Amino acid sequence: MTAATAIDLSNACALPARHAPALPGAEAEWLPLSPLADRLCEEWDALAAEAAEPDVFAQRWFADASAALAPPDARLLAIRSAGRLIGLMPVGRDSRYGRLPLRHSVNWVHYHRFLGAPLLRRGQEVAAWSAIIAALDADRDAGSLLHLTGLVENGPVHRGLIEAARLAGRPCDTVHRIERAMLASDMAPDAYYAATVRKKKRKEIARLRARLAEQGSLETRRLAADASPHAWTDAFLALEHAGWKGAAGSALACTPETSAFFREVVAQAHRAGRLDFLRLDLDGAPIAMLVNLIAAPGAFAFKTAYDEGFARFSPGVLLQIENLQILARDDIDWVDSCAVENHPMIDSLWGQRRAIVRVTLPLAGRRRRIAFTAARTLERSAAAFKSLRNRRPQAPQEDSE
Incomplete structure (x- = not known):
């Protein structure tokens, strides 16, 4: 894991990590990934039809096929507002953050899922994220921070997360960023x-x-x-x-x-x-x-x-x-290649690029905030050392005869 860009949240890093603001009428429910109740299947499909971003990997049928690949502790977090489903996110746990032994929560993804954003209702991105963060804040087993993989940079879901984090008075750091080939043209x-x-x-x-x-x-x-x-x-x-x-x-x-x-x-x-x-x-x-x-x-x-x-x-x-x-x-209108960054074949055929980021933010509580700060400090130091090493001038090589 490498550090990249820390998103400017108007000095949010200096603020205490207070609890995410409660959304009136919002309810968070922890559910098993499988099997899904018939009512939830209907709600999921309806939510997908009004999703903030097109994401085939957040469709119910893809998630259902993926359930057998999930670790035993993975769960589904469902968010409702006034009884209406506005967000779904598979949540897992990890005992290590990079090289650090640090328990934290993640949006559960697997090797064959090429985006990791939760499924959020269009227009309800901030409200859904606030409820997701609040649910993890209240979970003693959630660890010190939330690490999110596979978000489309500056898409509605990513922007909603940034705003929800700002309202909660905490940083929302982009810790990794890639650009992969995309086909987009009229x-x-x-x-x-x-x-x-x-x-x-x-x-x-x-x-x-x-x-x-x-x-x-x-x-x-x-x-x-x-x-x-x-x-x-x-x-x-x-x-x-x-x-x-x-x-x-x-x-x-x-x-x-x-x-x-x-x-x-x-x-x-x-x-x-x-x-x-x-x-x-x-x-x-x-x-x-x-x-x-x-x-x-x-x-x-x-x-x-x-x-x-x-x-x-x-x-x-x-x-x-x-x-x-x-x-x-x-x-x-567009096709995401789902390819690795700098793929020589597809990069030569498709002219557009899509930026995908990993984001980390602390959960509420003094100890959690201290752990987050320590982890990010080490991450930034490692990135700075790597950058310095890569810039070090190479000794001139002698001509071979």
């Missing part, structure tokens, strides 16, 4: 491709596609809305497992839990009309596959895989070129 797909990708690279991609087409019958397919996704799901799991992820033990098919999770996500997304499944076939067999999950007006490039036996033809790149056709959809 241009037609072909025009976007021409404007974003260099002419030399476009010529090389066209050459690779032509060479690949010489190997057999090349076809791009998209799963039909009325077709079963099961065979495609099996094919994806096998394709991913056959590559480097399988060798490294990180492919979805490497464990029964992650395999079942992926199958459930694809099935539920297809049932909900939120699945965009593409494949590039050579002689009828997939050599690249891509799963997009839809949360209009956005979409998320959830998972991709390719046959490494055809790596010299860059089948994954070729499929991503076909994926640009998603810009032609009337209901989609």
Whole structure:
């Protein structure tokens, strides 16, 4: 964990960490992640329809598929105002903050969830965050601070958190920040491709596609809305497992839990009309596959895989070129790549970037505030030392003969 930007909250750091202001009529309820009551399922879907931000990973069906991956102590915090659901956040606990042995609360996420924001009702972001913070303030087992992963920087949820923290008189520090590739344009797909990708690279991609087409019958397919996704799901799991992820033990098919999770996500997304499944076939067999999950007006490039036996033809790149056709959809304005920062392939094809942050704030109480201050001081010191070390001039190297 590295320090980055401390958000200016008008000297909030100098104020005591008082309890978050109570919201009239607000109620916080701790629930198990699974199983979900029928009434909560209906409320969750209604909340998602009026969410502050499009986030497929906060949809009920994605959370339900994820529940089997959760640690035993993970819980669901539900916030209601005047009986109406305005916020939901899976909450977990961690015994270490970076290298420090420090108990704290987290928004529970897993390796295959690429955003971590709670699901908040549009227009109720500050009220929901205030109630979430107040519930954790009152929880003796919540630890010293709240560490939040995977927030869209300066989005409605992030801004609501900053304001709720200000009202509670406490800092809200951005401790980590990345930028990942994003596809966002009102241009037609072909025009976007021409404007974003260099002419030399476009010529090389066209050459690779032509060479690949010489190997057999090349076809791009998209799963039909009325077709079963099961065979495609099996094919994806096998394709991913056959590559480097399988060798490294990180492919979805490497464990029964992650395999079942992926199958459930694809099935539920297809049932909900939120699945965009593409494949590039050579002689009828997939050599690249891509799963997009839809949360209009956005979409998320959830998972991709390719046959490494055809790596010299860059089948994954070729499929991503076909994926640009998603810009032609009337209901989609942008696509989040869900990729790591500085990903060489997708960064060269998609011209926009999305900033994702991790945020830390103290919970109420003198001891908690002292622990937070100590943790952040060490974090800043480590970041300063790393920055100084990286700026240290290198000794000139002798020319080799």
